Amino acid sequence: METTAAKRLARVRGRIEAACAACGRDPAAVTLVAVSKLHDAAAVAALAACGQAIFGESYIQEALPKMEAAPAGLTWHFIGHLQRNKARFAVGRFALLHTLDNVELARVLQKRNSEAGLRQAVCLQVNVAGEAQKSGVSPEGLAELAEAVAAMPALALEGLMVIPPVFDDPEGARPAFARLRALRDTLAARLGLPLPVLSMGMSGDLEAAIGEGATHVRVGTDLFGPRYCAAR
Template sequence: MSLDGRLARVRERIVRACGKAGRDPAGVTLVAVSKFHPAEAVAALRACGQRIFGESYVQEALPKMEALADAGIQWHFIGRLQKNKAKFAVGRFALIHTVDSVELARTLQNKALAASVVQPVLIQVNVDDEPQKAGVAASLAPELAEAVVGMANLDLQGLMVLPRALDDPQAARPAFAALRVLRDALATRLGRALPVLSMGMSGDLEPAVEEGATHVRIGTDIFGPRHA
């Protein structure tokens, strides 16, 4: 299938999932995950109308940003962010999805302050408590959220989750539901809107959308298999 055909198919899946959940498809943002795909592939997808792209490695993203500086692309950072790479991420990504510690938040705050920018961020939550996976424990998310909200150059917009890998897409539904419940509780606690729920990938897009995802991160079903 052609690139535009795969993109259209993913968009159709979003529309169907929204229909099942009684949601407006306009409330779901498609983030095309371009990790391990060259700038030429990103440009080709941009020509098909896709504007938002997600990258997981700062050192891979920066050359693409430079090559496609005039393409009208909005870049999101969706991978584990090392503190020593934070200075290169701040101000370049429209949204950083993966803040998972006060230390990383402070680093981003300091870099954003130095650059005179306000950096939109999400908190990544390790809902399933997998020790090998990034993300703050759900029990510690309120403390982290309060810290981030107190940092003037960070704009906390919501939460992100990467659920455990399971063969049945529906098995991820409890993690998505838990993130939504946690987001709602944090919004009440903080007294502010947290509109973004970044959850759902190629294999589990539908349950994520049905559980309230506002941003879905789709790579394989758009670009095809990745080649690292």
């Protein structure tokens, strides 16, 4: 009998495939990041057993013990706000850090990864709507931050990330996604870097994000159901 995890994963993958078909994209070009924050290692294991291999965490203190308890061989992304005093714990643990948004954190990551002989892949989080309650570099400050990060040898700048304003209609987020894509295109030309990653789109608006070029969609609720595990 098909498990609940398998049914949820199939539904989300079906949505991704349909969204790609609608805009003429290859579904293989869209990476599904299963947002496992506030869900336990057993929930991760259940989804991993269905074939999901990439998981996203938002809190270092929750992520590290969960990663140890989860099945081996999974790929982990960090998608939450990373405090500078906790940056050392992220070194060598995440394939991609989606949320770099200031040069001070970049310098800490550069130092820690350089000391460890590692290179950390990062995206820059952009606050395209200027929402005071959200993290992210402003569009006006993006180029300066990107140039600084691109010059740091222990960091690999891969692209941009956005958390758009919340709308009742998922199409309301589309302008934010389009803005991020335009910012990426301009920045890539300026830096002479490919910047292949556009991390945008969640459970409620992934279709609009894919239509605007998302390469990574971050889906939690539609894969795991309501969150029930308190962050540590």
